[in-house]
Amino acid sequence: MNTQENLDPIVLALVQNRLDHISHQMGWVMTRTARSPIFSQSHDFSCFIADPDGTLVSQADGIPIHTGGGGFAVRALLRDFDGDIHDGDVFVLNDPYTAGGNHLPDWVIARPVFAGGNLVAFACNRAHQSDIGGGAAGTYNSEAREIFHEGIRLPVMKLIEKGETRQDIWRLLMINTRTAEALDGDLRAMIGSTRIGADRIAALVEELGMAQYRDYFEGILEHADRSFRRCVSSIPDGDYRAEEAIDNDCFEPIDDAIRVRLGVKGEALEVDFTGTAPQVQGFKNSSVANTWSAVYMALASYFDPDLPRNEGTFRTVTITAPEGTIINALPPAAMTMNTVFVAHEIVHAIWKTLNQAVPERSCAGWAKAVHGTTSGRTGEASPFVMYHWNSAPGGGGVEGRDGFNQIGHLIALGGLVLPNVETYERLYPVLFKRQEFRTDAAGPGAYRGGTGCNFEVQVSVDAEYAFRGEGLYTPSCFGAAGGRAGEVGDMELTFADGGNEQAPKYAVRRYGPLTLRAASPGGGGWGDPRQRDPERVLRDIRDGVVSRQAGEDVYGVAVSADGKSIDEAATANLRAG
């Protein structure tokens, strides 16, 4: 099994770096040439390279929730076009049920790479499109109950055939979007990035030689396999079980859960979702590719940040994902939301099993976002769609670090950057009033969770509100190693006439000018709060993110009358108790 013995170890290291560099290069070209700001701002795409069998050999570039899932798309391509793949072809796909997609807005452009007349690899780019038709502008249709409400479905198709763009297909794509100009530009950028990638991969393969290059690709996968086996072997053998609640189906409250069993035996790891909630009527059902990525992200983020990002890492992992459940839904379940929710829940469930198995690396939960979008018109040709990112919630603590007080979605591990309010006041008809840390909302711990924030914004026009507040009203994170969950989120709307109402968790509604106030949830704490360094508690009290009362009651730390130093005697008393 060990291919590496026949390989030059220096060349192997060079090939690993080169492949990762090529995926980064594809990413630069994408960022530089795409039309939609989402790609340069939020990097909501990933570039990856697969071998001729569709095994992912590098996905160094891209957001964590894309990582590890690219191989499904290439294998679908190989299945549908076996024997009909030629130099100069370029494929497009998005369907999560038939084409290895993760959700419909993420389109994959896949380009076969030829060297010496042979198919040697695939250069691919998966990117979130600005609009793909469906029931709502901007790809997220909160009211979808079937995938047909979510946009155009693409099986694996040849978009370019031996260098000739298929104009019929191109026109088909362009009439199925509300933003044809952006889609046109972004598709060209994706195609361009795979062209650069393919050129570089072909040059690398030719340098290595046709006889040897597969051995080096295999050597890279084996190194990743060995790296992750070392992680797995550090987990004590056994079965670890956990669940993460699913309390709504995007329309109604439900009482169900993601249920996972982590089976560890030596270097083998089993992730078994048997018993998980059935698929739901709303749009947060997961596809196979998305579930695999979420599992990959949960495992990789728990262990080593430098783990190679290829499918070799997964050779020792078996995933059991029963069909018809929320993590492997059957058609025609809706699924656009899945890269955020239910991916967040999958990561949480797996972290909970690992927290039992390897407590010293345990991770507290990251609270879920409360925000949705506001869309309307301000006299421009096209409507605006504004995300209330500035209400982002708190992250979870780990040993040695408090949770981030405000951070983008867990599934990007902070890769989504929050906007400046000054920028948004210029772009949208809004005036921000507040974005400040909450007091006593952070999950208590030796390393506490993030505080979450108090958020307030005035919207001055009539607008449509798409609510998807997974972090509202019910707990959305958990503590670890003796730490506790953070406070829940809350959202309230106040109208021009002075009336107000509590925001729904999921719904689409229209309102006149209003003030939206939210308290985003705090993240989970790590470790016993009574073990928290009293200096950190003092700082939190001085900073106003922990009250004096909570300092005493929760952390067992008393401060002096002027609030500037620790009352050592009183603290000793409190902590003795």
Add this chain to the structure above:
Amino acid sequence: MNEAAARPLAPWRIGVDVGGTFTDMVLRDQGGDLWVFKAPSVPADPSQGVLAVLQRAVDSFAMPLSDLLADCALFFHGSTVATNTILEKKGAKVGLLTTTGFRDSLEVRRGIRENQWDHRAPFPQVLVPRYLRQPVGGRLDKDGVELAALTLSDVVAATDIFAEDGVETIAVALLNSYGNPAHEEAVAAHLGQSGAHPWISLSSRVAPIMGEYERTSTAVVNAYIAPKVVGYLRDLDSHLHSHGLTRPILLLQSNGGAVSVEQVAERPVNLVLSGPAAGVGALGLYSRAAGSDNLIAMEIGGTSCDVMLMGEGQVEVTDELIIDGYHLATPSVEIHTVGAGGGTIARVDEAGLLHVGPQGAGAVPGPACYGLGGAEPTVTDAYMVLGRLRPGPYAGGSVTLDDELARRAIMDKIATPLGIGVEEAAAGIIRLLEQNLLHAVEHISIQRGHNPQRFTLVAAGGAGPMHGAAVARALGCRRAYVPRQAGAFCALGMLHTDIRQDYLQVHFDNLDTVDGNILEKGFEPLAVRAAAALTAEGFTGAQAIMHRELDLRYRGQLWSIRVALPGGVFDPAAVRLAFDADHQRQYGHTQPGGTIEITALRVTGRGLIETAEPVAAAPATGLPEPTAIRQVYADSESGWRETPVYAGSDLRPGFAQDGPLLVEELTTTVFVGPKDRLTVDEADNFMIEIDGAGN
């Protein structure tokens, strides 16, 4: 080059660059001759390194310090004092005044993570704790219109808190102040009256950009470093003045231009890249010498490699800089830094793969061959094993290299775990390092839409000339340029630096419909400030150049491109053409007829320093003899080759020889492989022709 004993011809220029390990000094005299001196840096008091290196010159020239300084027409200084104050967390205690409701922007940091996969890493420590970030009532809207009046009583309350806590400097960053500084100025006026706070940083003066997080962060870092940095520079300036220097010292700024201490006292945060930014001056010099204005410099030191690109004679200046995790919106030349240098550590991971960097061994313990207790094999150890460096004393005896220690480290940590020979392992370390360098060069070029093959690679820094040819070959460049003073690249670059100050005003308008008079009214105050700054430096008339630019974008985009207004004249049609052309190069497409928005007005004031052209050195006469011939490992194809070693001072303009060969210079060693050819050009620098051997 002059013999060390000779005296320079007055007047001369001096550049002193304080680096992490060494303080470099370059003196260029009236005749164009260059002298280089080095002394160890003293991080606790950088001025000691400056005085020590001046003493080296005093000793060498047998000339009193007062003469050395009195005949110095221009004294340039690049200092790490601003950077080190941040890295070492030795700045002042800062109080921050922010708009009510938004005091946490500084700590939220927009949630930006440097490496998202490494989620266990904390954010850098926030420079102002929340309890010293105090809210002030009052609000401006996006156009600067007052929605609520400033609440001065909040300022009073805050300053009481600050006083109680021993706050030394105050930063003020209010929402939307980029469009209207009135509220910030009113706060400053109030604080000024109280007289308790000599150091006040207003975000609207330090970094008047849109975006409260970056503007606040910049104002805070400015406040944090100001007392220490400005105090240090004033002391140094007056010390040198008291010893005979007539003109105030000129400091290198992040924008690649120079400025005097008093002109930068309000914005010392502009000095963070002081030093590396002097590469701009060096590239200007070498572009004239190499006859190309498309250059990529790769300056490789002990721990890192700084890559800088000059395209069509311009080095890109942006408003984005990150130092130790802190975001700064100050005009800064674009430099891409990677952890690849002579002290970079090689290791084999637990699953058996070789890695080189990014960690380095630092000055202490340094590479294994230094014999200072370092056990980790480094790039320098690989040079030793391959014969590219000889054992024995180096750098004037400050280190003694031991090739046995180098061999043992590479054998134990690399060769044995990988099951290969020690020389193969050493050659592998070099190959991986050179791959990292190649990727860094591709990063800065391809990301900006440049084809690196159209560039000449300049290999600088102490370790650069070892790798210039290999990286140039991998890039597909035809030649690598190696400055003779490669190890004093920045100190030399300073001598060719103009005075420069940048001014910005955020301004939103439509390119096609804007009234030119309105733009003129926007530019005017910026131009007045720039002219005043240049006049204060002694530059007027033809020596004071004003340069106007617009920041532009297609409607709907979030990023902007800068377009120059030739002669300061606003011609919308010409501006559109220039914008479209640059957009095509950088982003690969344009929007014909698309609406173009103006987002900012910029004025750069430049005080022209008299150009010091390279002077033709005496040509070579006869073929110099090598000082030694030894076995050196070239590459996997050529293996060990008998290689002549030349003393750099023996090689004169016109010298040309095929590799393999080594040149030992004062501050560097140049390696030329068997397929390449070395020449010395008229400017007395080295040029390596890739695959030029036998031609």
